[in-house]
Amino acid sequence: MNIFDAHCDVLMKMYIDPDISFLDSDKLHITKQGLLEEGGKVQCFAIYIPEKVHPDMRFQAALAMVDIFHEKILSEPEMKFIKTKADIDSLKEREIGALLTLEGCDCIGNDLLKLKTLLHLGVSSVGLTWNYANLVADGALESRGGGLTQFGTEVVNLLNEKSIWCDLSHLSEAGFWDTIKRAEFPIASHSNAHHLCSHPRNLKDSQIKALLQKNGVIGVTFVPQFLSNRDSSSIKDILKHIDHICSLGGERQIGLGSDFDGIEHMVENLTSYKDYHNFINELNRLYSSEFVKGLLFGNFTRNFPVKKERF
Ligand SMILES: [Zn+2]
Structure with a gap:
């Protein structure tokens, strides 16, 4: 079963600790070994710059993570850089696609050229904020709850022009x-x-309805605090979110974004990528194979923007 996972923070961990190996480090939730064992076919790797990095150094940190992506992830022979939908479609057996994403536009400050540079480097999806405010918009935990800024509008226009996913999470x-x-x-x-x-x-x-109406996909995430109001969460809780999103019309617009390596607490029996089969077994027991294939892989893949023709 092929898996498309729309979000992880492996690059952040490898940026903080340069000794971590992507091959099979026990400090990572997602490793190459785990991807190969569980059917990982496309993995999104987020550039997320830790909060403690000084604002003046944040773009530098983003570039350092692009470097880690090339030097330590794409250097593995099975890993292929995904920049277009055709790259996904042409993946061979045992090949794993690696997609570069940006989580939060704080590293670009108010400089569109920095964002364009990241897009030129192959970033395929741009999250406008992390939890707090930046010059593009306010994040979900910013108490004043502001919207998109004038500069933020320019950012969204650029993503439209370049056919890049605009990530609304956070x-x-x-x-x-x-x-x-x-x-x-x-x-x-x-x-x-x-x-x-x-x-x-x-x-x-x-x-969710507005996102579905705009043909967007929502990646259900394995963050226990986002799954239930209890202290711990289970695979059953993930299934409840899947059912709810489907009840709103999202059967073909739902996928997964694990947030592995960005979380300290995990769902019971889903504590790393190597546990994906526990979740998939439950899915196969309860849903049609067509639905499971879409949820695990097909829905995000189908949605990957195809670049506009140049005239
Ligand atoms: Zn996040």
């Missing part, structure tokens, strides 16, 4: 509504349903 509610109006390729790479778990990082039903 945005404030006002930021979400400002962005969904403008974004041509919106997704939510790692967000769950607010209806089931009232965390500000989750999306309300009206937001």
Whole structure:
């Protein structure tokens, strides 16, 4: 069973600790070994710059993570850099696609050229914020709850022009509504349903419906705090979010964004990528194989923007 996982923070961990090996480090939730064992076919690797990095050094840190992506992940013979939909379609057996994404635009400051540079380097999906405010928009935990800025509008326009996914996960509610109006390729790479778990990082039903209406995909995430209001979460809780999103019409617009390596607490029996089969077994028991294939792989893959023709 092929898996497309729309979000992980492996690059952040490898940036913080240069000794970590992508091959099979026990410090990582996602390793090459885990991907090969579980059917990992496309993995998104987020550039997420730790909060402690000084604002003046954040773009430098982003470039350092691009370097880690090339030197330590793409250097593995099975790993292939995914920049277009055709790259996914042409993956051979035992090849794993690696997709570069940006989580939060704080590293570009107010400089569109920095964002364009990251796109030239192969970033395929851009999350506008992390949890707090930056010059593009406010994040979900920013108490003033502002929306998209003037500069943020320019960022979304650039993503539209370049046919790049605009990732709405982490945005404030006002930021979400400002962005969904403008974004041509919106997704939510790692967000769950607010209806089931009232965390500000989750999306309300009206937001999920708006995303579905704009042909976006939502990646259900394995973050225990976004799955239930209890202290711990189980695979059953993930299934509840899947069912809820489907009840809103998302059967073919739902995928997965694990957030592995970005989380300290894990779902029971889903503590790393190597546990994916526990989750897939449950899916196969309860849903049609067509639905499971779409959820695990097909829905995000089908949604990958095809670059506009140049005239
Ligand atoms: Zn995140």
